[in-house]
Amino acid sequence: xxxxxxxxxxxxxxxxxxxxxxxSWEKLTNGISGIDNITSFDTGNLPxxxxxxxKDFDANEYMGKQHARKLxxxxxxxIYATEQALLDAGFSTEERMGTNCGIVFGTGIGGIGxxxxxxxxxxxRGASRINxxxxxxxxxxxxxxxxxxxxxxxxxxxxxxxACAASANAVGEAKNMIENGIxxxxxxxxxxxxxxxxxxxxxxxxxxxxxxxxxxxEACSPFDKNRDGFVMAEGSTVLILESEESAKSRNxxxxxxxVGYGSTTDAHHITAPVEGGEGxxxxxxxxxxxxxxxxxxxxxxxxxxxSTPANDRNETSAIKTLFGAKAYEIDISxxxxxxxxxxxxxxxxxxxxxxxSLQKGVIPPTIxxxxxxEECDLNYTPNNAVNKDINIAMSNSxxxxxxxxxxxxxxx
Amino acid sequence: METNEVFEKVKGLFVEDLGIxxxxxxMEAKLEEDLEIDSLGIVExxxxxxxxxxxxxxxxxxxxxxxxxxxxxLLHSKI
Numbered sequence: 001x002x003x004x005x006x007x008x009x010x011x012x013x014x015x016x017x018x019x020x021x022x023x024s025w026e027k028l029t030n031g032i033s034g035i036d037n038i039t040s041f042d043t044g045n046l047p048x049x050x051x052x053x054x055k056d057f058d059a060n061e062y063m064g065k066q067h068a069r070k071l072x073x074x075x076x077x078x079i080y081a082t083e084q085a086l087l088d089a090g091f092s093t094e095e096r097m098g099t100n101c102g103i104v105f106g107t108g109i110g111g112i113g114x115x116x117x118x119x120x121x122x123x124x125r126g127a128s129r130i131n132x133x134x135x136x137x138x139x140x141x142x143x144x145x146x147x148x149x150x151x152x153x154x155x156x157x158x159x160x161x162x163a164c165a166a167s168a169n170a171v172g173e174a175k176n177m178i179e180n181g182i183x184x185x186x187x188x189x190x191x192x193x194x195x196x197x198x199x200x201x202x203x204x205x206x207x208x209x210x211x212x213x214x215x216x217x218e219a220c221s222p223f224d225k226n227r228d229g230f231v232m233a234e235g236s237t238v239l240i241l242e243s244e245e246s247a248k249s250r251n252x253x254x255x256x257x258x259v260g261y262g263s264t265t266d267a268h269h270i271t272a273p274v275e276g277g278e279g280x281x282x283x284x285x286x287x288x289x290x291x292x293x294x295x296x297x298x299x300x301x302x303x304x305x306x307s308t309p310a311n312d313r314n315e316t317s318a319i320k321t322l323f324g325a326k327a328y329e330i331d332i333s334x335x336x337x338x339x340x341x342x343x344x345x346x347x348x349x350x351x352x353x354x355x356x357s358l359q360k361g362v363i364p365p366t367i368x369x370x371x372x373x374e375e376c377d378l379n380y381t382p383n384n385a386v387n388k389d390i391n392i393a394m395s396n397s398x399x400x401x402x403x404x405x406x407x408x409x410x411x412x
Numbered sequence: 413m414e415t416n417e418v419f420e421k422v423k424g425l426f427v428e429d430l431g432i433x434x435x436x437x438x439m440e441a442k443l444e445e446d447l448e449i450d451s452l453g454i455v456e457x458x459x460x461x462x463x464x465x466x467x468x469x470x471x472x473x474x475x476x477x478x479x480x481x482x483x484x485x486l487l488h489s490k491i
Contacts, residue, residue: 065431066448129463132455 003179005244008255008355008409010089012081012189015235015349016052016339020084025356028364029385033217033338035231041197047204050216051195052233052340070133071146072111074193077236078143079150082187085238086151090252096152102183103148104158104174106166106190108344108399110140113196143191143236155183161344163399164304165263166190167237168347171407172261174241184246189238190348200232206271208308220341221368222305222334223312223376230306233340237348239355256355260291260394260408271400272310277318280304280396283404284322287394291408295323298330298408299390300363302350303380304398305334306341313375315396320378331388333381337367347397351407354393358411361389413491419484425460426480439481447480457483465491 013020016034017027027034035052043049059068059076068076086093114137121129136142141159148157156177160169167190174188194200203209210229212219220231247254264286266279273280288294304315312334320327335353336342342349357363362385369382391412397405419439426432432447443449449457458469461483467490477483 060431066433067431069431070452129459132452132459136452 004181006175006178006241006258007244007247008239008258009242009247009252010085010240011238011255011352011355012084012088013235013237013349013352014054014057014077014080015237015342016054016233019054019057021088021352028335028338028353029362031338031365031367031383031385033367034233035216035220035340037216038195040195046197046201048200048209048211049213050219050231051200052231053195054234072114072137072142072193074107074111074113074191074236075143075146077193077234078105078147078189078191081189081236081238082147082151085187085240089240090250093151096154097185098152099154100183101153101185101187102155102157102174102177103144103153103187104160104170104177105144105147106160106162106168106170106344106347107140107143108161108163108166108192109194109199111138111142112194112199114138116196116198147187153187162403162405163401164341164343164346165397165399165403165405166344166347168351168395168397168405168407169263169403171239171241171258171348171351172263172405175258175261178241178243184243186241187238188241188348189236190342190345191236192343192345193234194343195232195234203232210307218368220307220337222303222307222337222366223316223373223380224369225371225373227307227309227312229308230336231340233342235339235342235345235349237345237352239348239351256358257410257412258407259410260287260293262286262290262406264404266402266404268402270402273314273398275314276321277314279402279404280315280318280398281321283406284318284394284396287406287408291410293392293408295326297392298323298394300354300357300393301330301332302354302393302395303332303334304396305336305366307336311398315398316376316378327378330379331363331381331386332378333364333366335364337369347395347405347407350395350397351409354395354409358390358393358409362387363390413488415484415488418488421464422480422484422487425464429460430456437480439479439484441480442478443480443483444478461487467491
């Protein structure tokens with residue numbers, strides 16, 4: 001039996017650029033950064049004072065204080081993005097999605113803000129004052145459960161915590177669920193809200209973050225010789241994945257197809273990629289084989305492109321290893337240059353970017369790419385978007401732990 | 413402290429801290445059905461009471477509390 005085809009019928013996002021899909025796309029294709037000084041807390045003596053924060057979003061206003069205060073911010077963002085995506089796909093958010101709908105969500109660190117708050121209270125006031133909602137806010141599957149409750153999603157559910165590959169894996173596993181006929185619809189997404197004091201401090205301790213505090217908008221510079229680390233960002237993005245026949249039977253609009261998924265593990269080091277990116281090569285190769293495509297078919301790669309010295313060098317190397325001479329012809333870009341690193345929310349956001357690039361025929365740029373690095377010598381679409389009719393796009397996501405998740409999307 | 417004062421303080425906690433609609437908070441209101449305070453929420457409410465009135469409430473004392481009025485009565489007896 002041939003596998004069922006999987007389409008994308010709805011998109012929703014809230015991220016440092018904007019709180020909706022269209023405006024996010026406008027900013028991406030105009031090379032606008034969503035990175036700025038941190039405003040949600042006093043950065044005090046932190047070595048990094050900027051991030052990609054979600055702006056103009058008041059959870060109390062959105063869902064009412066009685067509901068909002070029970071959830072960590074990462075779950076507020078998840079519910080907000082899911083509501084947009086379901087409406088975009090033509091579903092009523094007043095009715096339960098039911099047993100034919102599953103949910104797969106990715107997150108790197110779940111309700112880390114709630115964890116930090118609870119530890120602070122425990123230290124200051126003791127165990128009897130810990131927020132009784134702390135566990136349900138901090139558990140990594142909190143968003144999955146809260147979104148399912150909100151929209152009545154009763155099919156299978158999974159929460160994936162493969163760090164920065166989490167929501168790429170979420171989209172991939174959701175695709176497999178539909179291909180295999182388990183359900184017709186899956187809410188696939190990712191969320192993260194780790195722009196919190198301890199978390200930023202801890203990432204800074206491992207020298208993973210850019211410290212260009214004086215120029216936040218220019219700090220994330222993937223593939224540039226002067227790149228010095230990634231930029232923390234928060235947000236949630238959701239894609240409604242659906243079997244092609246289900247989408248057609250209800251006359252839903254089809255953005256594009258999810259055609260390939262590859263997942264591998266470096267099994268090498270907990271943070272550093274294998275030199276040369278061998279795990280990434282295998283993941284890209286598997287995703288293409290899953291899609292029954294060859295390297296010659298790929299038009300665009302939305303790179304992991306974090307702006308750390310190690311990632312961008314090794315990702316470049318991995319692309320060259322797999323694609324050979326073709327590597328120099330592919331349009332590549334890192335939209336993290338504008339959003340910062342959404343961690344567990346990155347794969348879903350960048351899946352959305354690929355789907356929109358295919359649909360609209362525009363490749364968003366890598367901004368802040370000004371100084372050539374001899375080790376990063378591919379075409380990264382520097383600073384300006386390119387109009388190009390493309391058919392196949394690939395999205396790379398690699399996470400701490402050595403997790404590699406690669407997705408392939410097709411226009412038709 | 414008069415019963416009425418205790419009620420006003422309880423109402424204040426429900427509205428300001430827990431985000432419950434002020435018009436719903438009456439002496440007759442049922443905590444679970446009317447105010448949508450679930451089992452996790454009750455723990456929060458107890459913590460808020462303990463902080464506000466500087467008292468300790470045992471789990472057994474909560475057995476007979478299902479309305480705002482019963483909560484007010486319990487609190488009134490302890491302060």
